[in-house]
Amino acid sequence: MKKSHVFAVCLAVLCLCLWGCGGKKPDTLELVEKKGKLVVALSGESEGDMSRAWAESLEREVIESLGSRLGVEVLYEYMEEGQGVQAVAEGRADIAAGAVILEESGNTGYSITYGCRPVYIATVSGGVSFPGELVNSKVGFDPGVGQRVKNQLYSVAGLTIEDVDNADLAEASIGEGKIAGYICGEAEARKLLSRGGLAVRDFSGIQRESYAFYAGEEQYRMLSELNRLLTEKLKD
Numbered sequence: 706m707k708k709s710h711v712f713a714v715c716l717a718v719l720c721l722c723l724w725g726c727g728g729k730k731p732d733t734l735e736l737v738e739k740k741g742k743l744v745v746a747l748s749g750e751s752e753g754d755m756s757r758a759w760a761e762s763l764e765r766e767v768i769e770s771l772g773s774r775l776g777v778e779v780l781y782e783y784m785e786e787g788q789g790v791q792a793v794a795e796g797r798a799d800i801a802a803g804a805v806i807l808e809e810s811g812n813t814g815y816s817i818t819y820g821c822r823p824v825y826i827a828t829v830s831g832g833v834s835f836p837g838e839l840v841n842s843k844v845g846f847d848p849g850v851g852q853r854v855k856n857q858l859y860s861v862a863g864l865t866i867e868d869v870d871n872a873d874l875a876e877a878s879i880g881e882g883k884i885a886g887y888i889c890g891e892a893e894a895r896k897l898l899s900r901g902g903l904a905v906r907d908f909s910g911i912q913r914e915s916y917a918f919y920a921g922e923e924q925y926r927m928l929s930e931l932n933r934l935l936t937e938k939l940k941d
Contacts, residue, residue: 733799734775734926742778743771746789746798754892757803760820760916764802767918767934774930790919800927804919807853807912814922816931818915819939824850824908825894827872828886829879831904836861836911839885845869845878847889857911858888872896876903 737743745768748761772779782798789801805822806812826833826844833839841863846855848868858866867884869875875887876897888908889897898905918935920927 730921730923732926733920733924734930737777737799737927738775740777742780743768743775743800744780744782744798746792746801747781747783748786748789748803754890756820756823756891760803763819763935763938764916764918766938767931768802770934770938771930793919793921799920800931801919804917805851805853805914806917807914812917814919814924814928816918816920816928817935818917819935820916822851822914822916823891823894824854824888824911824913825891825905826886826888826908827875827879827894827897827903827905829903831906833886834906834909836864836908839864842885843867843883845875845884845887847871847875847887847893849890849892850888851914853914854888854911876900879903 747764768779782792784792786803786805789798790804792798793801804815806815806818836858839858839861843865844867846858846866846868848870855866858864869878869884869887872887872889872893875884875889875893878884879887880902887893887897887903894905897903918928918931920931
C-alpha cells in the first residue's frame, strides 16, 4: 500500500475516534424514557434549616411531577451535599437536586435557581453586619455555609477565618475572646438565638448561594422540563 493511502486510512480512523470521543452527549431525557426510571441524586435533610426544608419540598414536587409526565419510576439516591453533581457526571444519577451555586457565576448544566441560603453573623454586641466591618479581626466560620461564601471573605483586609464546627464551640470561643464573631447558616443561628447569649444578625454584602437542579452540559431538553416545572411551582 502506498504511503499516501496509509496516511489517508490513519487520518480517517483518527477522525472517527475524535468524533466518537467528542460527539454529542446522549440525551438524558430520552435515556430516562427508554429505561423507564429516573434516578435522582438528593441531598439529605438539613435539620433546623427552614430554608433548606422549603427547597427540599419544592424539589420533591418537581421530581414527582417530572416522573409522572414522563411515565417513569422515580428512584432517589441520598448523598452528601455537593456529591450529586459528580454522581450525574459519572452516570450514577440522571439529575441532581439541591445543587448549590452562586447565581451570577456563569453556571452551565444547571436549572434556574430557587431558594436562597441565608448567612448570619453572631457577635457579643450585634454591631457587625457587613464584611467590611471585620477588618483586622478573626472570625469563626460554619463549614456548612459553603466555600463559595468563604472565598468572598478573603478580600477583607487583615481578616483571619477559622472553621468552627458548631454553635457550642463558637459561643465558647467568642466568650473567651478568641474570635470576634461567628459566620453561620440558619441551623446554627437558630441554636444561638434560642440561648440568647449572643446577638445574631443577617450578614449582608455578600453574594448568597442558591439551589438548582443539575442535569449536565448539553442536556437542554431535561433542563427545559425542569425549568418549566420549577416556574410553575414557584408561581403557585
